[in-house]
Amino acid sequence: MLDKKSIDQAKTVLRKAIKNQDIAGANMLVIKECKEIFYHEDGMADREAGIPIRRDSIFRLYSMTKPVTATAVMILLERGEIDLYEPVSNYLEGFKNQMVDVGGRLVPAEREVTLKDLLSMSSGLVYGGEDRAGLDTEAVFKEIDSKLLGDSPIGTVEAVNKLGKGALAFQPGTSWRYGTSADVLGAVVEVVSGQRFGDFLKKEIFEPIQMKETAFWLSGEKRERLVKTYADDGNGGLKLYTGNHLGIIHHMDRNPTFESGGAGLVSTIDDYARFTKMLMNQGSLGGVQILRPKTVNYLTSATLNQTQQKNFDLWGTLAGHSYGNLMRVMADTTKAGDLGSPGEYGWDGWLGAYFCNCPNEDVTLLFMMQKKDAGTTTLTRKLRNIILSSCY
8 A cells, every 4th residue: 555645745746847847747557466556647748738647648658668579579489489599680681790880890790699689688789879880770760760751661670670780889798788679579570470560469468458558559539648748948848849759650640660669659557557467467467368477587587697787787877777678677776776676677768658567565656758858767766766665
């Protein structure tokens, strides 16, 4: 349960952030032992139209798509359709004969990128940056974005093969860096299953556990519930943000040709809660089994070796954590900068969607907002510290 004092504190902190124009609005949900113990919504989904955040508001997940993609990979793994030590080039031509940027000089990869490398972000694939690998990646996304709304948009497999032809930031398996690995896994799922990635997710995850609001795009009626995105205006306020980013059509108004396994989904707080409950229930929900318990245990475990962990530790606000299967995992609470428990796992998104599952306490926290360049913010950490310190 949550005591009244903690509930009031959480509401006060969220309302202060809205009043200060740190965010326009948000909703949050706390679940314990599969039962809701707290829900709160506040602020605006659309400030210009005066539409408030509601329970059925739809949010762009961005990187909170990644745990869903990892789950799809686990489905194929436990069916024996893939082996994590297989080279990605078994499925995607663009990953043959890859080159690695070593101090500005391109050298051949010492070994091929594997599916396991992708799941641990130890592949050498990155998002952006000033090095050759970052610039190559940015060039691919610039091309994807330039064709998003045209007559010949770039598809999932084509886009990922282009990423594979770019330089890697390091030799596969030798380091850790956040990047496009989840997009590549989405394409692998598409190739292995013989279905569009979105169709696979719908058939194998969304429909079985009744995630009716989660998809890569929205029909007309549902688009009316899509929350507007805001950015800092430079003067202590907020301004509307409408740009496409990482190959995602911001308005979600058409079925995309590129279905991003790293960033493309939208969902509601209740819909995503069905996904988190399934994981907390060891792979089952409502009598439907998506994954077996041993698979879930692997999915939610840290997988980095010592060398990879050293590079992950450079992400200062994730002190005390490790990483595995496209999620952070709490490894040492004494080193963390926020309250938590060993084995806690989850992830966030570029616009501020956030979740954590705490198996030891059987507690889930979900927080949804839409602000450019958000990720896990100071506000998010304040709220989780209130909740996780008082939930019993």
